[in-house]
Amino acid sequence: MLFFKAKLLDIDLGNNGVIANERDLIGTEYYPQERVLIESSKGSFIGVLYTTKRMVKEGELGISRGSIEGIEEGEEVRLRHAPRPQSLRYIKKKMEGQILRPHEIHTIVDEIVQKKLSNIELTSFIVSTYIHGMEMGEIVEMAKRMGETGDKLEWDKHPVVDVHSIGGVPGNKYALITVPIVASAGIVIPKTSSRAITSAAGTADVMEVLTRVNLNAQEIKRVVKTTNGCLVWGGGVNLAPADDIIINVERPLSIDPQPQLLSSVIAKKIAAGINYTVIDIPVGPGTKIKNDREGYALARKFIELGERVGIAVECAITYGGQPIGRAVGPALEAKEALMALEDPNSAPKSLIEKSLSLAGILLELGGVAQVGSGMEMAKKILYSGKALEKFKEIVIEQGGGITNSEDVELGKYFEVIPSPKDGYVVSISNKAITNIAKEAGAPMDKKAGVLLYVKRGSKVNKGDILYRIYSSSEERLRSAVKLARRTYPVRVEGMVIRRVSKF
Amino acid sequence: MLFFKAKLLDIDLGNNGVIANERDLIGTEYYPQERVLIESSKGSFIGVLYTTKRMVKEGELGISRGSIEGIEEGEEVRLRHAPRPQSLRYIKKKMEGQILRPHEIHTIVDEIVQKKLSNIELTSFIVSTYIHGMEMGEIVEMAKRMGETGDKLEWDKHPVVDVHSIGGVPGNKYALITVPIVASAGIVIPKTSSRAITSAAGTADVMEVLTRVNLNAQEIKRVVKTTNGCLVWGGGVNLAPADDIIINVERPLSIDPQPQLLSSVIAKKIAAGINYTVIDIPVGPGTKIKNDREGYALARKFIELGERVGIAVECAITYGGQPIGRAVGPALEAKEALMALEDPNSAPKSLIEKSLSLAGILLELGGVAQVGSGMEMAKKILYSGKALEKFKEIVIEQGGGITNSEDVELGKYFEVIPSPKDGYVVSISNKAITNIAKEAGAPMDKKAGVLLYVKRGSKVNKGDILYRIYSSSEERLRSAVKLARRTYPVRVEGMVIRRVSKF
Known part of the structure; x- marks a missing residue:
């Protein structure tokens, strides 16, 4: 163990880097780029050790801002070897194609959330599940644990519904239309979305053009209480935060392994306190799902997974062989969605059709429309202008911004x-x-x-x-x-x- | 593209990190932790972009020492988006279990050497080859390309021989005894070794206790010209440098996928200008190779790979069911090897047996001993004290140090x-x-x-x-x-x- 005085550095290394004077390490058993455990009176964290000749003096340890809440300049800190993460052996089991037991999955999820895994370790896990897959039992444990490790939203009014697309089709901005339709029918729909993983824009990226999406649990509750709905970024609320860390590895590889897809979607629903959800599965050339058969297989897995964790899931297999609507990219899509709310008649048919069908299912699940008449009701709400009013309410409650399609700026x-x-x-x-x-x-x-x-x-x-x-x-x-x-x-x-x- | 003045920082971030003032990035399309290309009059490199509030001023870009040779403080540098590495699509092919074509393998090796791959990308490749394996044709291309990208050693005197252990058994310090025996019989044996990957000590770690092992090509040539032999770290000479980058990912995972094992061993031999090599394959419980059948299968692959790249390979299947000798760990092993050279009679039998058998094969391959009499000749050289003298010569020529077992210090x-x-x-x-x-x-x-x-x-x-x-x-x-x-x-x-x- 080594002792240092903390020197707070104004740099964000992203991996909790700490910086020691290289003379302090001579003759010790600590080496640059090694993973180390830093302890202070305010808590501890795992970081990576870097060295410098001059940036910090001997006896000082440079610590990135944000590594420990409340740590003070000059405070004594201790540096130790970080233990190897326990999950490493379970990750290796998965690399060998073995099935992981519940406690093994829990350990992996917990250590992901605690940021104990390096990019190398995390990538090994993701690539192994991409190649070997996971059994439903493993996915259930993954979803449940991910749903537990983070904030939980609870609601007074029920049912709480949700709609979610697995993605794969560009321009899929339907949620900006579906959510306000459902909310204006009096049903609670606290929609959380992710940012783009392999696409050009996630729903959160699109919504962020118009308003804040980085809301905390408190703020979401307030918005939903006032408007019945919201359209926020899931990662901003610390719901199932493991997912957001996993995505950071998936994004540069442009992969989205099915076990992660299933567990991360359902984990977010568990954490968000959802009772019913509709999963949109776009099918067609160029999407994630090549044909209907695959689409049905995935739908069955979602329904089974939902059942095993206590969420009623319906799936909608939708046509995804070309972009939905005409716009692809955050601002372009935000503008198109606003235009569709303002004047549905001049909007692309594919976008209107999809938004209304999904809204229809939700109105039926929510118990405000007869089975078979949901879409008709959704259409009335959209054409009456009520959906546009509701959407503006949501944008403003979230802290926005832009409620008129003409105000959306595009690239110069x-x-x-x-x-x-x-x-x-x-x-x-x-x-x-x-x-x-x-x-x-x-x-x-x-x-x-x-x-x-x-x-x-x-x-x-x-x-x-x-x-x-x-x-x-x-x-x-x-x-x-x-x-x-x-x-x-x-x-x-x-x-x-x-x-x-x-x- | 953004323009900055270079500010040289005295910090080694390990991934060519550059640091900009966060105000300089507002409204630009550059983001923290993004991979960027930095260009200067002295050359360019790919790095990772970090931000700071105060560490560098607006208009300045903090650059780690060593990122560009000869870059000057205050010089103008340009920052651009780094192109996605070309190998990413080939890595994904391997993830899918497909066979890579020669130019695809070449691109991967080249981009590894050029440090264009992040840890996430490199780990995906290694884990995919670990799970899916590689065909012999792929391994041949991998070995050849790795052997070409770096320094090459050339020799006046032939044949040039070598001995190499695939590892897996602790305490395997035989090379410190085998190399001086062969060298004192007049045969050229420029032994390069790696540091520990999954073990407690690689041959280079052991040798480093006694002398410098971080020699460049020039220095190795001088040592070998004087003594016929050397015992150096392969990574220090930039022979097949891809291997050393790959090992940095394998080490934290404690894996060594067979395709990498084969190609990295043979690549080093290509680069080192070796004509004949003996590969030591330890077999037994707790080693990399569980039984003789697996040992023979690996031996056949080594021999075929050698044939296809023009190196004559012999393999020795050795007993590896318990540590070789009694010492495990760099200093303990260095001390034991020196003691064995000083007084073979009091040394552990397992160490003496193994060192002499391997030396015997090399003396026969080198053409100085009749087939069947190599081991006898090796024994004479060892017991005559000539091997000890030769070893001391090598240690001193490499820049050491310690030539007496009593001078080796152990942990206090x-x-x-x-x-x-x-x-x-x-x-x-x-x-x-x-x-x-x-x-x-x-x-x-x-x-x-x-x-x-x-x-x-x-x-x-x-x-x-x-x-x-x-x-x-x-x-x-x-x-x-x-x-x-x-x-x-x-x-x-x-x-x-x-x-x-x-x-």
Whole structure:
């Protein structure tokens, strides 16, 4: 064990880094980049040890702001070897393809939440479950434990309903329309969403264009009490926080293993105190689910998992073979959703259809519409303007901001991609559209994305605009246009994809 | 793209971290912990972006020492988004269990060497090959490319021979005896070794107790020209550097996937200009290879791989069911090897046997001994004292140090573990001995380890010392003793392992 005086450093290393003078480590058994345990009178944390020649003096230990709440400059701290995380052996069991026992899963979840696992250890676990999968028993334990380790929301009014998409289809902003419809029918719908994992925009990214989404449990309760609904970021409320740590590893790899998908969705519902939830499973080329058979298999797993943890789950298999609506990217999608609430008649049919169907199921589950008449009721609420009013209420209660589609700003750089010939649009690639929007900067750059001028089946003449790419950065726009020219996301019938002029 | 003035920081973040003032990032499309590309007149590198409120001023970018050779304080630098590494899609192919094509493997190896892969990406690759394995064709490409990306050693005198253990058995310090025997017979043997991956001491860790092992290509050539041999750390010479980066991910997970094992061993041989090599494959309970059948299978793979890259490989399946010799841990092993060279008669038989057998094969391959008489020749060289003289020459040429076993210092804290009863030693667990040595601080703490007073079959009386644990840290010693009491690494026949007094 070594003793130091704390020196608070104004730097966020992201892994609880601490910095010692290299002369203090000579002859000790402590080494740079080793995982260490730091103890103070205010608590302890696991960090990574770095060295410096001059940045901190001998006898001092540089500690990042935020590592320990309330720690004071000059206070005595102790540095020890961090114990190897207990989960490492269970992670290795999973690497070998074995089934984990409940207490093993609990330990992994707990150590993830306590930030005891390094990126190397966490990645091993995620990749192993991606390759080997998990049994339903393991997923149940994972979901339950994840749902327990964090804040819990409790509600006075019941039932509490929710709608959730597993993602995979770009432009899927239906929740901004579905939630206010359901809420204005008097049903409690505290919707939490994630940010983009592999997509160009998660619902939380889209909503954040208009208002705050980083609400704590207290604030959510207040918003829902006033409006019956909300549209917030799940990670901001510390509901099932393991999920948000896991996503940080999944995002750079663009993977979303099914066991994690199932457990993280249901864990959030447990923590959010949900009674009924509808899961939207988009199916089609370019989505996460290739065909109906796979969609039904996943639906059955969600329903079983829900049953085993006490949540009634319904699934909606939806068409996801091309983007929903025309906008892909946070600001573009926020604008499109607002426009749809303002004037449903001029909104893309695919977006309206989907939003109303899901709202219909929820109105029936919530007991305010007869089975079979939910969608009709949803439609009335939307066209009456009540959904728009409710949505504005929610935006303002959450601390926003923007309630008019004209006020949504898009990237100041844009370029249009015209059709190279006359014909019909035969396909729009989800993957290519997503990649172009991401190359343009989405979801980090909220104003970046793709706006489609056509959908599958559209008739186009040579020179007509197929889509427009937006970005806040000229450099990223150029890069996105280059990608668009290489990947042909919108195919017009008879278009020559590659010309071979010599053999 | 953003422009900054370089501010050189005296901190080594390990991942080429750069630090910007958070006010400089507001409204830009750059985010903390994002991977960025830094360009200067002196070159460019990929790093991770961190933020600070005060550590650097607005307009400045803090850059870790060593990130760019020759960069000057105040010089203009440009910050851009780092492109996603190209290998990511090939890593994902491997995650899916697909076979990688040569150019895909080359890209992965190249990007590993260029440090373009994050720990998350690299771990995904290693874990995927651990789970799915690799075909021989993939391993060949991996070995060849790894062998090409780095320094290459070339030799005037041939043949150039080498001996290499795949590890898995503690106390395996034979190379300190085998190399000087072969070198004193006039054969060139430039031995490079790795540091411990999952063990308590690699050959390089052991040798470092006596002399420098961190030699560059120039220095190795000089040592070998003078003495015919050397015992250096492979990572210090930049031979097949991909291996050393991969090991940094394998070590915390305590894994060593077979495709990496094969390709990294042979890559080092390619880079070191080896013509013949003997691979020592320890077999037995607690080693990497459980039985002879597995040992033969691995041997065949090594021989095929060698053939396909132009190196003649022989394999020696050796007994690895208990530690080699009596010492486990860098300083303890260095001391034992020196004692064996000084007085072979009083050295543990297992160590002498193994060192001589391997030396014998090399003397035959090197063409100085008749087939079948190599071991006899090796024995003569060892007992004549020539091997000791040669070893001292090598230690001194490498820049050492210590050439007398009495000068080797051990950990100042130690504790003995006595036998709880009379009987015979029925087993010694490799794994438990290794774990105790590591808990005591090995290999980082060079003076930590375990010294066995008994071997399998030894007769002991109650109270006789079974082994002694050394450490430089009282705290770690205590922790190792605790582990020893829990794991019984040395079992004495008839010992009660657990007493159950009630049902």
